[in-house]
Amino acid sequence: MSSLRTAFAANQLLRRGFTTSSRMMEIFKVQSVQDFEEKVKKSDKPVIVDFFATWCNPCKMLTPRIESVIGEKKGQIALAKVDIDEHVDLALDYDVQSVPVLMVVQNGKVIKRLVGLQDTDKLRDWVDKAVDGK
Amino acid sequence: MLTIFNKRAIVRLVFCAGTGSRFGSTYKRNHNYDYDLIVIGGGSGGLACAKEAIQHGAKVACLDYVTPTPLGTKWGIGGTCVNVGCIPKKLMHQAALLGEGLHEATAYGWDIPNKEQIKPDWNKLVESVQNHIKSVNWVTRVDLRDKHVEYVNGLGSFKDAHTVVATLKNKSEKILTADKIVIAVGGRPNYPDIPGAIEHGITSDDIFSLDRAPGKTLVVGAGYIGLECAGFLKGLGYDATVMVRSIVLRGFDQQMATIVSDAMVERGINFLHKCIPKSVEKQADGKLLVKWLNTEANTEHSDVYDTVLWAIGRKGLVEDLKLENAGVVFKGTKIEVSEAEGTNVSNIFAVGDVIYGKPELTPVAIHAGRLLARRLFGGSTQTMDYVDVATTVFSPLEYACVGLSEEDAIKKMGGEENIEVYHGFYKPTEFFIPQKSVRYCYLKAVAERSGDQKVLGLHYVGPVAGEVIQGFAVALKAGLTIKTLFNTVGIHPTTAEEFTRLNITKRSGLDPTPASCCS
Numbered sequence: 001m002s003s004l005r006t007a008f009a010a011n012q013l014l015r016r017g018f019t020t021s022s023r024m025m026e027i028f029k030v031q032s033v034q035d036f037e038e039k040v041k042k043s044d045k046p047v048i049v050d051f052f053a054t055w056c057n058p059c060k061m062l063t064p065r066i067e068s069v070i071g072e073k074k075g076q077i078a079l080a081k082v083d084i085d086e087h088v089d090l091a092l093d094y095d096v097q098s099v100p101v102l103m104v105v106q107n108g109k110v111i112k113r114l115v116g117l118q119d120t121d122k123l124r125d126w127v128d129k130a131v132d133g134k
Numbered sequence: 135m136l137t138i139f140n141k142r143a144i145v146r147l148v149f150c151a152g153t154g155s156r157f158g159s160t161y162k163r164n165h166n167y168d169y170d171l172i173v174i175g176g177g178s179g180g181l182a183c184a185k186e187a188i189q190h191g192a193k194v195a196c197l198d199y200v201t202p203t204p205l206g207t208k209w210g211i212g213g214t215c216v217n218v219g220c221i222p223k224k225l226m227h228q229a230a231l232l233g234e235g236l237h238e239a240t241a242y243g244w245d246i247p248n249k250e251q252i253k254p255d256w257n258k259l260v261e262s263v264q265n266h267i268k269s270v271n272w273v274t275r276v277d278l279r280d281k282h283v284e285y286v287n288g289l290g291s292f293k294d295a296h297t298v299v300a301t302l303k304n305k306s307e308k309i310l311t312a313d314k315i316v317i318a319v320g321g322r323p324n325y326p327d328i329p330g331a332i333e334h335g336i337t338s339d340d341i342f343s344l345d346r347a348p349g350k351t352l353v354v355g356a357g358y359i360g361l362e363c364a365g366f367l368k369g370l371g372y373d374a375t376v377m378v379r380s381i382v383l384r385g386f387d388q389q390m391a392t393i394v395s396d397a398m399v400e401r402g403i404n405f406l407h408k409c410i411p412k413s414v415e416k417q418a419d420g421k422l423l424v425k426w427l428n429t430e431a432n433t434e435h436s437d438v439y440d441t442v443l444w445a446i447g448r449k450g451l452v453e454d455l456k457l458e459n460a461g462v463v464f465k466g467t468k469i470e471v472s473e474a475e476g477t478n479v480s481n482i483f484a485v486g487d488v489i490y491g492k493p494e495l496t497p498v499a500i501h502a503g504r505l506l507a508r509r510l511f512g513g514s515t516q517t518m519d520y521v522d523v524a525t526t527v528f529s530p531l532e533y534a535c536v537g538l539s540e541e542d543a544i545k546k547m548g549g550e551e552n553i554e555v556y557h558g559f560y561k562p563t564e565f566f567i568p569q570k571s572v573r574y575c576y577l578k579a580v581a582e583r584s585g586d587q588k589v590l591g592l593h594y595v596g597p598v599a600g601e602v603i604q605g606f607a608v609a610l611k612a613g614l615t616i617k618t619l620f621n622t623v624g625i626h627p628t629t630a631e632e633f634t635r636l637n638i639t640k641r642s643g644l645d646p647t648p649a650s651c652c653s
Binding site for chain 2: 053054055056057084085088092096097099
């Protein structure tokens with residue numbers, strides 16, 4: 001369990017190592033319900049919420065894919081990562097039954113959802129549409 | 135792979151989505167409490183009861199809280215079975231069986247390079263097992279939310295017969311009232327009262343999430359939990375010793391118990407018979423020095439282990455409940471209940487491992503919990519039948535049984551002369567090629583001696599024992615006779631078919647070892 005978290009953190013660090021500070025703002029881990037309220041629901045640009053669990057292997061495979069796609073968007077869209085075990089009620093409120101779940105939140109509303117592991121091309125296409133407001 | 139959950143779990147969730155009531159809301163409220171039902175305990179029995187009550191239109195809260203072990207192990211919702219019982223046990227047993235299978239595979243023509251380098255990775259196994267458990271915890275939470283069971287992560291205790299106090303993690307208290315209350319708090323392992331037991335020993339509550347390989351392990355206790363733990367540890371390559379105070383598998387058929395333990399000895403598991411632990415000390419090198427007494431020879435012994443696991447029995451979790459505030463009578467650490475799972479207080483009931491004198495098995499708790507909810511809120515009158523419940527010991531060579539042991543059958547029928555025991559050794563087909571030992575593959579049917587010979591008990595030691603006995607358990611419940619059993623055509627080649635091939639009685643004194651395979 002802890003080794004999983006470490007691996008996850010290391011992955012984040014590696015990715016952040018060669019990005020700008022604005023990139024750090026684009027991908028963040030939700031710390032609390034209040035944090036979610038401010039950075040996701042009140043965000044003026046669309047935010048992709050990634051509900052994940054440390055015990056979920058498809059989630060671990062999805063992480064680098066969605067992060068690289070978000071990186072390509074150069075700040076047009078942010079990625080908020082929610083550990084469902086740390087924020088159970090938040091995940092349940094958004095009807096997360098199985099993970100991973102991605103959802104696009106715009107102006108506080110869920111625009112669309114994507115359940116399960118996806119390949120990078122599909123993710124890119126899905127994120128592109130979210131950026132275009134479709 | 136779409137999601138981490140198996141398809142069935144997802145399908146189940148979809149079908150259950152939206153509560154509604156499949157039976158119509160038969161329940162009519164006639165009280166002013168917060169809830170119709172509070173269930174204390176979110177394990178198999180409690181959850182089944184809570185969910186069933188909801189289906190009948192009741193308003194339900196379910197409390198669940200896990201007090202950490204002395205080592206600090208804790209877990210999520212779902213109770214013993216999911217977190218520290220059947221589920222992780224079966225997975226670790228499977229890991230051990232796979233190791234066995236890997237070595238047999240070469241005999242079947244699999245070319246396994248560097249076979250001698252095959253070794254288990256304990257931490258990887260623990261991680262996989264724990265990941266599965268956490269996914270089940272999540273599904274459970276989602277299920278409760280979908281069904282509108284209010285989940286309270288707090289330790290429940292009684293204030294009075296209708297009021298429950300939930301003590302939350304931050305020590306704050308939440309007061310809930312209900313018309314009816316079901317106690318389903320389950321049980322936890324006992325520790326012996328000897329120096330070093332709590333500080334240095336672990337239990338089945340810790341082993342499945344242990345953050346280091348267990349190494350050389352002393353398992354104290356020879357009930358099914360002790361045997362299963364020693365079995366999978368040995369199967370994973372660790373030195374395992376079982377310390378037995380008096381008998382192996384108390385409560386089970388003793389001939390079968392001996393076969394199970396002999397089969398373990400054949401696999402290299404050590405047994406210390408008639409021994410009781412005296413102390414556990416941590417040495418400078420971190421290893422554990424265990425001293426024990428052989429009660430038969432009255433001699434003292436000692437050895438050094440990496441891990442000491444207590445499997446000396448379990449207690450009901452009544453101590454935190456403050457039962458006296460509600461006036462509920464208890465017996466030791468358990469609660470004695472009526473045929474309808476009622477306590478001495480008319481609105482308080484109990485199901486699962488906390489009740490006195492009933493099988494401590496998940497499916498028993500689930501069934502009892504569900505039937506109880508149907509009686510309380512659905513107008514049902516059906517009570518739980520605790521008789522002839524099949525069970526399996528997941529020892530290296532598994533043992534499953536249903537019905538009476540030979541000893542109990544003799545007692546019930548008033549003497550050996552009134553029962554007939556058909557028995558036989560058998561050779562599983564798949565054991566021949568890798569030349570696995572068939573020495574302990576044995577089964578027997580215990581029956582009445584007269585008439586069509588009603589079957590009283592079935593016992594089987596061998597591969598996939600639970601799968602073998604489950605169907606026969608249905609037959610036994612339906613009144614199986616030896617006549618019917620022998621009129622049944624088997625499936626060849628299976629080991630379950632051996633029940634239909636039994637033809638030698640113990641009374642005949644004939645050799646019960648098999649002659650041929652296909653004739």
